[in-house]
Amino acid sequence: MYNVKSQKAEEFINHEEIVETLAYADANKDNIALIDTIIEKARLRKGLSHREASVLLACEMPEKTEEIYALAEQIKKDFYGNRIVMFAPLYLSNYCINGCVYCPYHGKNKHIARKKLTQEDIVREVTALQDMGHKRLAIEAGEDPVNNPIEYILECIKTIYSIRHKNGAIRRVNVNIAATSVENYRKLKEAEIGTYILFQETYHKESYEKLHPTGPKHDYAYHTEAMDRAMEGGIDDVGLGVLFGLELYRYEFAGLLMHAEHLEAVHGVGPHTISVPRIKHADDIDPSAFDNSISDEIFAKLCALIRISVPYTGMIISTRESKEVREKVLPLGVSQISGGSRTSVGGYCVPEEEDDKSEQFDVSDRRSLDEVVNWLIKLGYIPSFCTACYREGRTGDRFMSLCKSGQIQNCCHPNALMTLKEYLEDYASQDTKEIGLKLIEKELNNIPNEKVKKTAYEYIHDIAEGKRDFRF
Numbered sequence: 001m002y003n004v005k006s007q008k009a010e011e012f013i014n015h016e017e018i019v020e021t022l023a024y025a026d027a028n029k030d031n032i033a034l035i036d037t038i039i040e041k042a043r044l045r046k047g048l049s050h051r052e053a054s055v056l057l058a059c060e061m062p063e064k065t066e067e068i069y070a071l072a073e074q075i076k077k078d079f080y081g082n083r084i085v086m087f088a089p090l091y092l093s094n095y096c097i098n099g100c101v102y103c104p105y106h107g108k109n110k111h112i113a114r115k116k117l118t119q120e121d122i123v124r125e126v127t128a129l130q131d132m133g134h135k136r137l138a139i140e141a142g143e144d145p146v147n148n149p150i151e152y153i154l155e156c157i158k159t160i161y162s163i164r165h166k167n168g169a170i171r172r173v174n175v176n177i178a179a180t181s182v183e184n185y186r187k188l189k190e191a192e193i194g195t196y197i198l199f200q201e202t203y204h205k206e207s208y209e210k211l212h213p214t215g216p217k218h219d220y221a222y223h224t225e226a227m228d229r230a231m232e233g234g235i236d237d238v239g240l241g242v243l244f245g246l247e248l249y250r251y252e253f254a255g256l257l258m259h260a261e262h263l264e265a266v267h268g269v270g271p272h273t274i275s276v277p278r279i280k281h282a283d284d285i286d287p288s289a290f291d292n293s294i295s296d297e298i299f300a301k302l303c304a305l306i307r308i309s310v311p312y313t314g315m316i317i318s319t320r321e322s323k324e325v326r327e328k329v330l331p332l333g334v335s336q337i338s339g340g341s342r343t344s345v346g347g348y349c350v351p352e353e354e355d356d357k358s359e360q361f362d363v364s365d366r367r368s369l370d371e372v373v374n375w376l377i378k379l380g381y382i383p384s385f386c387t388a389c390y391r392e393g394r395t396g397d398r399f400m401s402l403c404k405s406g407q408i409q410n411c412c413h414p415n416a417l418m419t420l421k422e423y424l425e426d427y428a429s430q431d432t433k434e435i436g437l438k439l440i441e442k443e444l445n446n447i448p449n450e451k452v453k454k455t456a457y458e459y460i461h462d463i464a465e466g467k468r469d470f471r472f
């Protein structure tokens with residue numbers, strides 16, 4: 001039985017409910033009156049249920065898709081302005097005992113080089129990331145209780161936060177590690193992590209079990225209920241995601257929204273972020289072996305529908321996607337992107353050719369962080385290195401109340417400009433610096449609150465004088 005508040009995976013992600021939802025969506029995909037009502041509801045910016053959003057996903061009328069895109073763009077502007085938050089992944093270890101069939105780090109892959117960063121390696125990698133200008137990392141590690149126990153992850157987090165190189169500092173460490181116990185989540189919380197990210201991969205239980213034939217990850221319920229344990233352990237910013245291409249996208253989309261509804265219903269706060277990765281080529285993985293791949297058009301529609309269905313949830317897109325695809329989906333609701341990423345262990349300190357051999361997936365967007373920042377500015381976006389909320393303790397429902405109060409423009413916007421200014425002063429190329437400074441000049445005028453605007457001007461001036469780390 002479907003029960004949004006249940007603690008059991010198979011009840012809050014209920015297969016029958018998804019099947020009925022998809023049938024309902026199919027039956028109504030040409031029902032203009034219903035579709036218009038749903039779009040009108042989305043205009044209220046309070047989100048949509050998985051059933052309502054699934055009807056819009058099934059609808060193939062081009063004019064309705066255009067309306068959805070326009071609304072997604074408007075909601076993106078209202079909630080996130082033209083800011084895009086930057087981050088980079090940091091792979092700690094590719095030792096893994098799981099058997100995920102779509103990932104080259106699966107335990108049975110005997111020819112991929114296994115690596116685990118020592119604390120000295122981390123200092124080198126993080127220094128390289130700081131020298132690029134990054135302030136926000138997402139750490140990644142395979143599941144291996146011998147090689148990557150929780151103590152190792154905690155030690156790495158401590159090391160990362162302790163590194164200070166020139167004006168560099170990692171101010172927020174998000175963590176993407178395997179589902180674990182409440183006790184371990186509590187330890188991660190104490191280590192002051194930002195968001196705990198765990199991709200569901202697929203919400204379809206039968207497929208999930210086939211795609212994860214061996215290892216602890218095989219346990220669908222333990223994996224699916226991980227976010228509840230994380231929240232019980234005190235982590236109130238959690239990041240969801242599915243790997244599009246493994247199962248039918250409509251099924252995954254309904255499951256993803258049901259998961260968000262469940263977190264909101266039980267814990268009073270929905271997911272902090274949703275990531276939208278698509279399956280990619282890597283070492284012994286051929287994406288054509290998975291026959292549920294989605295086109296760029298469907299991908300864009302999914303992004304737009306996530307934006308209007310969960311307006312307060314950040315949306316993340318990685319360098320798995322090409323520059324072209326990223327350009328297409330940025331206005332539809334993406335709020336965070338990675339730049340200059342390496343997806344192998346130790347990748348920031350080795351030449352690119354070597355890095356290619358042990359990546360978790362092929363990176364489509366290979367530009368440097370400076371090139372990505374330059375490109376964003378030229379497209380009219382403000383690349384932001386902001387980590388203020390986390391550092392001010394504005395997580396979970398405190399973060400949500402900031403969003404809902406409409407004050408985000410007085411907070412995120414100046415923070416974006418100040419952190420961009422830091423980046424331009426410390427790391428940017430000459431061209432990026434020139435266009436960036438002009439952008440800051442122009443955008444300072446768009447801070448609605450006069451007092452905040454005045455203070456932001458002063459802070460920006462102080463950054464030019466060498467001071468760092470201001471925030472609202």
Ligand code: SF4
Pocket residue numbers: 096097098099100103104105106107141142143178217
């Ligand atoms: S997806 Fe994660 S758990 Fe699965 S094999 Fe890869 S690293 Fe291991």
Ligand code: SF4
Pocket residue numbers: 085384386387388389390411412413415
């Ligand atoms: S102020 Fe908070 S919500 Fe806004 S960009 Fe910074 S960290 Fe994100």
